[in-house]
Amino acid sequence: MKNFKTFLLKWPKFGIKEKRHHLPRHIHTLAEIEIDKIKICGVKGIILDLDNTIISEDDRYLSPYAEDWITQAKLAGLQFFILSNGKRRYRVKYWSHRLDIPALSPAKKPFPPAFRQAIAYMRFPAKHILVVGDSLHTDFMGALLSGCGFIQVATLPHPPRWWEKLAGKWVQIHYPSERELWDFDDAVGYKNF
Template sequence: MKNFKSFLMKWPKLGIKEKRYRLPRRIHRLAEIKIDKIKICGVKGIVLDLDNTIISEDDRYLSPCAEDWITQAKLAGLQFFILSNGKRRYRVKYWSHRLDIPALSPAKKPFPPAFRQAIAHMRLPAKHILVIGDSLHTDFVGALLCGCAYIQVAALPHPPRWWEKFAGKWVQIPYPSGGELWNFDDAAGYESFL
């Protein structure tokens, strides 16, 4: 009788075990993130960083297949919001228009108000939001403070700022040498957003 009771207690656990997917912590390119896998994890909205995640700060490189990946993610029902600490607002407006994603700049990441604004805009609970960016000290800390999941992408090649020369290796993943990069040749399009 004792064995039968223990069998009954285990009964709901018997059957097909569902494989759980965990979000990767780090990736090299935005387009490497599997859309179906993040949806399995309950992600319904994505807060994206702009500088060195989608486009390099100096406007030389575009993350390979990033625009196609964003389009596919939208078709899969995911919502987006861009948070950028960049001071060149015309650049953020250009990318917001080009990608058809609402944006906020300067976002003053990692402080929570901008993240909260993005979350409120998407009308989703924080547990269903994924933050994707290149910097631990801005994107990751902001996600952590707001209760969102986070994936770090390798920073696109760019001229390092003063702090990156000292602390960059602790807060950013360097882009793999020899990794595919797309040149960005449409900086002239910024003029209509000045």
């Protein structure tokens, strides 16, 4: 595992090399990404993860200000695409509709075909696309294999899956307990999808 962490620290910056290095590699919430800063760095499109990035996998928590941030980013001219490995397609359809963002599920991340589909939809070179997600083994590896930039957000609290109990501390950033969390109570809306 030490070699993997060393690899991450030395990970090449994709995209517009002289500017991309100004972007953070890790943040706590989606809303902490500075829209002006990513635009200055040449970002034109964003591939978003859904589970534990925007909404917790168990539908208990919503990332604070995430929807407002997405709206602001769209107004600033950024394009979006959601890639989710979630098996509950109705849930992904609900969020795609609610956020007005095209989505693909199950995306089978980190394998490149879904990333290539998102990149082709946005019609930008991969170097102008940023992947934002909570997991290094799916979101980061997919970004790396596709030539996109990457920012890792802290994973929203959720019941840990079996693999997270074993390797979660190496592939995810835990959400700080002192940070604000928003309860999500609109899961009943899923019934329409």
